[in-house]
Amino acid sequence: MDEQRIREEIVEIATRCYDRGLLVAGDGNISARVAPNRVIATPSGVSKGWMKPEMMVVVDIEGNPLEPSDFSVSSEWPMHRVIYQARPDINAVVHAHPPYATGFAVAGLSLSKAILSEVVLTLGCVPLAAYGTPSTRELTDAIEPYLEFHDALLMANHGAVAFADTIEKAFNKLETLEHTCKISFIARSLGNENTIPDRAVEKLFEIRERNGAMRPEARTGQVCSISLISPISPIPDEGNEQVTLSRAELVELLMESARLFQR
Ligand SMILES: [Zn+2]
Numbered sequence: 001m002d003e004q005r006i007r008e009e010i011v012e013i014a015t016r017c018y019d020r021g022l023l024v025a026g027d028g029n030i031s032a033r034v035a036p037n038r039v040i041a042t043p044s045g046v047s048k049g050w051m052k053p054e055m056m057v058v059v060d061i062e063g064n065p066l067e068p069s070d071f072s073v074s075s076e077w078p079m080h081r082v083i084y085q086a087r088p089d090i091n092a093v094v095h096a097h098p099p100y101a102t103g104f105a106v107a108g109l110s111l112s113k114a115i116l117s118e119v120v121l122t123l124g125c126v127p128l129a130a131y132g133t134p135s136t137r138e139l140t141d142a143i144e145p146y147l148e149f150h151d152a153l154l155m156a157n158h159g160a161v162a163f164a165d166t167i168e169k170a171f172n173k174l175e176t177l178e179h180t181c182k183i184s185f186i187a188r189s190l191g192n193e194n195t196i197p198d199r200a201v202e203k204l205f206e207i208r209e210r211n212g213a214m215r216p217e218a219r220t221g222q223v224c225s226i227s228l229i230s231p232i233s234p235i236p237d238e239g240n241e242q243v244t245l246s247r248a249e250l251v252e253l254l255m256e257s258a259r260l261f262q263r
Contacts, residue, residue: 006032006040006167007053013171014042017096018049022178028096028159029074032167033084037061041080043071061085075135082140083163086147092167094174097159100181101174104128105154111180114196115187119180120204123152123173124214130244131156142244149218152177 010030017023017030028048031041037060042048046055058067061084063077080093104111110128114120127146132139132155139155146153152162152173162173187193196204208214 003034003040003058004053006034007056009167010040010042010056011051011053013094013167014048014051016171017094017174018047020175022098022174023048023096028094029076029080030094030167031080031092033091038066039080039084041073041077043069044074046071076139078135078137078140079143079161082144083147083161086144087163089165090163091165092170093161093163094167094170095159095161096174098174098178098181100185101154101160101178102158103185104181105156105158105160108156110154111177111184113184113193114201114204115184115193116180117196117200117204119176120196120201121208121211122213123176123180124150124208124218126150126152126154126160126177128154128156131158134158 010032014028014030017028022028025047026045029042029044030048031039033039039059039061040056041059042051043055043057055071057065057069057071057073059065059073059077061081063073063081065073076095079095083090083093101111105128108128111126114125127150129142129146132142139158143153143155143161151164152160154160154177160174160177162170162177164170164173184193205214
């Protein structure tokens with residue numbers, strides 16, 4: 001693996017993110033896994049529009065530095081770690097605060113409607129993970145359930161993250177997410193957001209599976225407003241408030257329900 005080339009690629013993608021207004025100031029972070037326990041990542045607190053390849057930090061999967069550096073890894077590293085741990089097929093993560101996608105995340109909206117065939121083919125549906133304080137376990141717990149079957153996520157009142165086997169593909173997914181949120185916003189502003197019929201969406205999924213871009217088992221885990229979605233999907237319908245419970249709280253709730261039922 002040519003690590004110098006990877007550093008340059010991260011800077012190139014970060015500059016594109018900055019130039020396209022997908023992030024500002026010290027926002028966002030990008031990383032690339034170059035070996036099972038070796039990741040090159042953008043430094044903390046530095047504008048992503050003004051970085052140099054030598055400013056990248058090299059860390060292990062836990063975020064510990066592997067090489068001396070004047071910079072430290074982002075406090076949002078746990079978001080990258082949980083993605084790499086959940087998905088061995090993923091080697092790049094791009095996190096930013098794109099205005100339309102983040103607007104959806106602030107409004108409590110996921111990108112769960114099949115509105116554009118190209119997007120169903122390349123990105124699939126993008127769920128909205130509940131709010132979690134950045135850099136804490138709240139955030140990783142909120143995104144973890146969605147990682148297996150999706151390649152991009154909206155994070156409530158925060159931003160968006162996309163991941164793929166290469167940095168460029170991860171960026172493309174983030175850019176597609178932002179562009180689709182913008183189109184959805186315009187359609188909603190015009191008063192009507194028509195969706196692709198269920199049967200047609202199923203055909204698109206079949207094409208995606210044939211192209212090797214989606215595992216067959218991922219189909220029921222996709223968050224689309226189509227009938228083939230498993231009824232036990234953990235994803236709530238768009239617009240519904242998301243609720244996060246600890247195991248203890250869930251047990252207490254079930255026990256309380258059982259007590260009420262017995263009365
Ligand atoms: Zn962030």
